Amino acid sequence: MNCRAEVLEVSVEGRQVEEAMLAVLHTVLLHRSTGKFHYKKEGTYSIGTVGTQDVDCDFIDFAYVRVSSEELDRALRKAVGEFKDALRGSGSDGMGQISLEFYQKKKSRWPFSDECIPWELWTIKVNVVNLANEQERQICREKVGEKLCEKIINIVEVMNRHEYLPKMPTQSEVDNVFDTSLKDVQPYLYKISYQITDSLGTSVTTTMRRLIKDTLAL
């Protein structure tokens, strides 16, 4: 199948990067997470419950809903933190992008490793702006808040198209579709990577693999 790709763009101030990224990533993952599966006999399964919680942003006039899972939140914060540091680092003119990719694993026969086949890719392009005074910052707070509202609506629109979703797996296949490492929720398998555009305009790829059970079966 083809991988569905969506691109979102935001312009934010340096200190807003983290919250803006988390807002978008959490919103996507809210839609792409289910409760934990509990397989019963005869191939049936039951699904756990997903809780949600409101998060207020400190640097943006914005609030979003995320899945109530501390592990998931930690994983996202780690990824976004690294992205933010890379953006701030040398060689960067404040432009970069972070990607959230959902994929399925396809088991291959030995000696070949498993394939990762993406089925949905979310890319958030970030442009960091520098503001001169407090008044501009205040305006930026509100503007970015409004922009994020639009992004959330865009995300929901895409989710609503009910396009391809991996089939619900059997018990043996569940790890090929879902990330079962978390104890309270079960998102689809995903990985986060980012790229920073340096001032020369060339793309310096810094891929960071998310800490998932991506072991090579060799």
Added chain:
Amino acid sequence: MDTDLSSQDRKDLDKFIKFFALKTVQVIVQARLGEKICTRSSSSPTGSDWFNLAIKDIPEVTHEAKKALAGQLPAVGRSMCVEISLKTSEGDSMELEIWCLEMNEKCDKEIKVSYTVYNRLSLLLKSLLAITRVTPAYRLSRKQGHEYVILYRIYFGEVQLSGLGEGFQTVRVGTVGTPVGTITLSCAYRINLAFMSTRQFERTPPIMGIIIDHFVDRPYPSSSPMHPCNYRAGEDNGAVYPSVEDSQEVCTTSFSTSPPSQCVFTVTKAHFQTPPPVVTDTLKVPVMGLAFSHQPAALGVGSADMGYPVLFAGGLHAAHPHQLIGPGKEGGVPPIPSQPAHGTQADQERMCTPLDGVHYSAATPSSSEDTETVSNSSEGKCGSPHDLLETIFVRKVGAFVNKPINQVTMANLDIPFAMFAPKNVELEDNDPMVNPPDSPETESPLQGSLHSEGSSGSSTGNTHDDFVMIDFKPAFSKDDILPMDLGTFYREFQNPPQLSSLSIDIGAQSMAEDLDSLPEKLAVHEKNVKEFDAFVETLQ
């Protein structure tokens, strides 16, 4: 055609739709409570969490939703709507959003009910969770408290969007196709919240609503009362509802759209009407800098809309910790009784049962308006009596003002910083009563005095009004005894002179000197006490 759907599937589908509707209402109302919502994920399924989402059930809300649905399900032409509105502590209210759960005829026969439809409904609820935080009403609801509260109302039937004002926007949360139709969830929301304060300047009447009748008919399919998006967690009714300001001060607005010299207070109370449920726009929104308090004094009467008391406005946030709801846990929320709403005053104390059979019409205070226009161009309060008076004060500037020939400008006076000294010295010169026009009978000075530019007899500045003098001929006023007729007399004495004690004269005594001379004056008067007493006796 339902024949393709097995009866079990059909039953399941109906159940899914019903619980989806109930959960939708819960999500929307909870998102407008003004608090952050937090529920826990649970890996082991409890079986009681519909759509695999931990959404708490507030009993009153469920009750209201079930009452509105009355055993029916959303179908074509029969939508379930949740109306979110804002109500200020003075009683003005405004619709903010309408969330609609609709069904259309487009069927998806192939879809699997128990699996795909269920999961898609779950996804739609997640989308709803996200979207409810994104509309403008969310931020307003987070700030609700003393000055305003957020109310909800559920109705079933045709969608009514007229109360949202012009230019409202719509956002679609999502759709789910089912074998019996496509479920659509969307929200129409008002966008011109930010202009509420300025709209008051543009519109004159009606600004405030007065309810004369408890049972005003509303053009809604079901007249359901409004409910607060607030609830207690077990405590008693210590309702700290923002009390209605009964101060009856009509014009506490501090805008000034015209020069202060022209004070036009027009306080008219028209007859009561039953206007369309239009929003009034003089709301006290704390996010704005302006404070308007609108006076709904008579509003107190039967705002039959507020079926449910608005409670806990103030300290609610502090009192409410986050709701960490595990599956199956009851929130411990006692039922909020409905009340025979007698307006905002009543909101403070009353409790009523939700099972009260009386149907209060869902009229908001705005639904019965009066044409009370308050255009107050002077700052500060004008304490005009708030009742059925028609009080029009129009103070014109010097109808008799002559263009000063020998105008003494401040610059000619030999005082330091002459330009900054108050200009009242020349006012007295121009005051027609101090320097009366030459002859009260001729009309030429009258005509010549029409223009008041710069030389205003009023002490508060100048106006640029041109007065057209009409020959004032009062009827039956000819008097042969006195040389002047009533009209002339009236014109001449229309603007009485300023009291000398009030005129600010540089040469006049200062306040301190006045006070100093008081004891002497008192002593003199005391000496003549007997005379005064005798005088008083003669009067009686």
